[in-house]
C-alpha cells in the first residue's frame with residue numbers, strides 16, 4: 001500500500017484550514033444590509049482570477065446567479081456589482097455617496113504623473129466645495145464648450161473640415177489598398193486633435209501621435225502603480241514626450257488659438273492653482289478622453305456600415321438623400337445627416353453596444369466603503385432590454401419603428417451615465433458620423449481576403465470603453481460609382497443648438 005508523504009499531508013491540511021478560514025471571514029464580515037456576497041470557489045481569490053476575463057466575467061456571473069446586485073469580495077475591498085437596469089438611475093443619483101471624484105483624482109495622480117504639488121491640488125478642498133474639488137468642478141468648467149451651441153459648433157466645424165480634407169487626399173490616391181484600423185486611427189487622431197488644439201496642435205507631429213499609442217497600453221499599469229518604471233517603461237517614456245510637447249504648446253500659448261474646450265480646461269487648471277509642467281501633465285487626462293474611444297468607435301461604425309451589403313445600401317440611400325447637387329458640386333450638410341440618417345446613427349449606437357467594454361465605477365464614501373460597478377457589457381447583453389437577438393449586430397436596432405421593440409434607453413451605456421456621462425459625446429458623434437457618411441458615399445470597398453471577417457476583440461486592454469480590433473482589416477478602396485461619381489465635395493455643418501439622443505440623459 002502506498003502512503004502519502006507527511007509533507008504533502010501538511011500542505012493539504014494547510015490549504016484546507018486556509019479555505020475554512022477565508023470562508024469564515026467572508027461570512028462573518030458580510031453585513032446583512034449589504035447585497036449578497038457571491039459564493040465563489042475560493043473566497044477572495046476566485047474573483048481576482050475571474051477578472052482577467054474582463055467584461056465577460058460579470059456577464060457570466062449575471063447569467064449564473066441572476067441577482068439584481070451582489071457583492072464580490074476581493075482582498076481589502078468590497079465590490080458591489082449592479083446587474084439590474086432599474087437600479088442604475090438610483091445608484092447614479094447618489095452623487096456624493098457613490099462618488100467618482102476620488103477615483104478621478106487617483107487616475108489623475110498616477111496616470112498623468114502629477115508632481116507632489118499637483119497631487120495636493122487633486123485631493124484638496126478648494127473654495128469650500130469639498131475634497132477633490134478639482135475633479136468636481138472640472139465638469140462645470142468645460143460644460144459650455146462641449147454642449148450643443150456656438151462653442152461646440154466651432155469645434156465641430158473644424159473637425160468636419162479636417163475629416164473632409166483627409167478624404168479628399170484619400171480620393172486622390174484611390175484605388176488603393178488600406179489597412180482600415182491603422183488608417184482610421186491616424187486620420188481620426190489628427191482630425192480630433194486639430195479641432196481641439198488648433199493650429200499649434202502637438203499631434204500634427206507624427207512622433208507625438210506615435211507616442212500616444214505607445215503610452216496607451218500602459219495606462220492600467222500606471223493607474224495601479226505596479227512598478228510602471230519597470231513594467232510600463234515604454235509608456236512612461238512616451239508620456240514624457242507628450243508632456244514635453246504639450247508643455248511647449250501651453251508655454252507658447254498655443255491653447256489661445258485652440259477650441260473653447262481646451263481653453264476652458266486650461267482656465268480650470270489655472271484657477272485651481274496648477275502650475276509649471278503640471279499644466280501639460282494634467283492635459284494627459286483630456287487626451288485619453290478624446291482619443292481612446294473615438295478611434296475604435298470610428299473604425300467599428302465604418303466596418304459595420306461597409307461589411308453588410310444591406311446596411312451599406314440603406315445607409316448610402318439616406319446619406320445621398322441629404323446631398324444637394326448643383327452642377328459639379330455636391331454639398332453635404334452634416335447637421336442634416338445628424339437629423340435625417342437614423343440608420344447611420346443606429347449603426348453608431350449598435351457599434352458602441354456591441355463592442356462596448358466599459359464599466360462605470362463609483363467609490364462608496366459611507367459604511368464599509370468599497371466600489372460600486374456598473375459593467376456596460378452586462379447591460380448591453382441584457383435580453384429584457386434588447387430582446388432575444390441581443391447577441392447579434394442589428395444595424396437597425398436603434399431605428400424607431402412600430403415593428404421593433406425599442407431598446408430600454410437606460411441599458412445603453414455607450415457614453416456611460418450619471419455624473420460621469422461623457423461630456424464629449426456630441427462632438428465625438430458629429431465627427432464619427434461625418435467620417436463614416438463621407439466614406440460610404442465617396443468610396444466602394446472590397447475586403448482583400450474576398451470576404452468580410454469581423455476581427456475579434458478579446459485582446460483589448462481595460463483603458464478604453466470600446467474594444468479595438470485584435471487585428472487589422474485589409475480592404476481595397478475605389479472611388480464610388482453611381483449618381484455622385486466624379487462630383488466635387490463641399491462638406492458643411494450649418495450648426496445646431498440641439499443635440500441628438502445619445503444617452504438616456506439626452507431624452508430626459
Ligand code: HEM
Nearest residue numbers: 289290293294297360414415416417420422423424428465
Ligand atoms: C465615440 C467616442 C467616445 C465615447 C464612446 C466616449 C465614452 C465615454 C465613456 C463611456 C465615459 C465614462 C463614463 C462613465 O464612467 O460612466 C467617458 C468619459 C469622458 N469623456 Fe468620452 N467618449 C468618447 C469621446 C470623447 C471625446 C471626443 C471627448 C472630448 C471632447 C470626451 C470627453 C470625456 C470626458 C472629459 C470624460 C470624463 C467625464 C467625467 O468623468 O467627468 N469623450 N466617455
